[in-house]
Amino acid sequence: MRRPRGRTPVVVCVCLVLLAAGTVAGVRWARGWTGTVTVLANWSGEEREQFERAVRPFEEEHRIDVVYQGSSALSQVLAADLAAGTQPDVAVVPGPGELVAYAAEGRLAPLDGLFEAGAYDRVWMPKVAGEDGRERTYWLPVKTGLKSMVWHSGDVPRNEVASLARDPGRWCLAMASGATSGWPGTDWVEDILLQQSGPEVYAQWATGGLPWTDPRVRKAWQTWGAMVGAGDRDRVDRVLKGDFGQDCPRRNLEHQGSFRDARWKGVGGDFVHSAEVIPGARPDAGHWEVSGDLATMLNATDEAEQLIRFLADPGTRLPDYTAHRKAAEPEGGEDPVKRRIGSVLRGAQQRLCWDASDAMPPVLRDAFHQAVLRFLVAPGGLDGQLRALQALNDGRRPALEVCGTG
Missing domain, CATH: 3.40.190.10 (Periplasmic binding protein-like II)
Structure with missing residues (x-):
């Protein structure tokens, strides 16, 4: 009977990845890191790099490791994780369609009290009914278009x-x-x-x-x-x-x-x-x-709450355009076209x-x-x-x- 070929390199690669991850984690814990928060999103390439740069100050200040999990099949992965009880602490979902359903099922933790009231218009952060019928805020726009x-x-x-x-x-x-x-x-x-x-x-x-x-x-x-x-x-x-x-x-x-x-x-x-x-x-x-990538909290840990507070801070340099009315202009904000886009997304009179x-x-x-x-x-x-x-x-x-x- 012939032995299957090609598995050894895969196993070696997996082991090397796990070893590297363990080494990084070990170094961070040795430096006094106090916890982790897992984030699931569908960003890759430059978008992922932008996000990782944006949360680096959070990691350094709070000594909390942000563990990014990327997937191009985000909806399917999130649904499977929720069914298995292995959901990430925070998920960033494009659009509110599935989130409003998850809120009604009691899958999401409310964000009320974790952001400045009035900083976002209700179209971006509406109050929707939870499992008990009470209306709360369940998501935060991280990136808007x-x-x-x-x-x-x-x-x-x-x-x-x-x-x-x-x-x-x-x-x-x-x-x-x-x-x-x-x-x-x-x-x-x-x-x-x-x-x-x-x-x-x-x-x-x-x-x-x-x-x-x-x-x-x-x-x-x-x-x-x-x-x-x-x-x-x-x-x-x-x-x-x-x-x-x-x-x-x-x-x-x-x-x-x-x-x-x-x-x-x-x-x-x-x-x-x-x-x-x-x-x-x-x-x-x-x-x-308009469109938006919306951060929602699935596990209400202290680390997850701190990350949501950071993402809602007007001083956080988030990728591209933000809906926060007090936030600074994005990088390249001196560009007149970018200014026009930003003014529409954050303008109180825009429809x-x-x-x-x-x-x-x-x-x-x-x-x-x-x-x-x-x-x-x-x-x-x-x-x-x-x-x-x-x-x-x-x-x-x-x-x-x-x-x-x-």
Whole structure:
């Protein structure tokens, strides 16, 4: 019987990793470190490095080791950990959809008293019902993003953007994003519904009260399809295979969020509100769709509470844009485009609405991602796609404030 090959290097690597981790832990404990706090998030690369730099002062001051656990399948990992009782102390989740459900099940520890009251608007930190029915605060925005943006290069005058937007070939559009492929398309459909039908209709749909088969929802899909050339086989083939982070030709437009500011800065880029280019946008359109990475506490340890207090401190240099009204400008805050983005996210008079798919249950959100991919290929099958989504929309969800001011 042949012995399986290839296992020894793996075992050696694992042992080396564990030995290195043990060495680091030993050094830290020898230096007087007093505890640990585990953090689960989906950040990798530069985002992870930004977070680790941000919490380094916390570690040094409190002698608490922040143990980062990264996963691109965060929702699945968190659900499995909760089921097994091995959940991290703190999780950073993109959007409130699953958090509002976890709060209602009694899975989350309230954060009331761990942050300055009034430092955040209720759209970012609403009070939601816990297992006992009492309303408390269960999450804290660590990183926020602005959507409803149409980027253009500096050599495209603002008054030409709307005319360029009428040509599907002028749009940079790419759907590939690993396990979450399709989300750039859901952003489009959501934003169009928001600008065409207003925040009340949008919020009702995002929280399950408006059917996917409603004519206003259907119109948003059809508008997007016409704008980007749904059904054009050659174009759609490129769109489905293209990575969402790929470069955009200089004279083209891109409907993407504030995370793209660095890419557009290289060509003197700027942005207009999406309502300026969306056909059928209401005269009073102007709400901004937003996103956020939300820190929530699953184990109410002293170390976890101290980390939440640190993250809520206006002096903490968090990655990119913060919703804290007293926080300092992010790195590069002297950039006029960054200032505009920051002022919208923190402005008390701005009208903001959560990314609708981030407010939906994970099963419905994932089905939405897949539906936009199918729609691009076969827009004539839209009615069937909407009926399938409605079949997943049972409407029985905990209440969530989707729209408000910044």
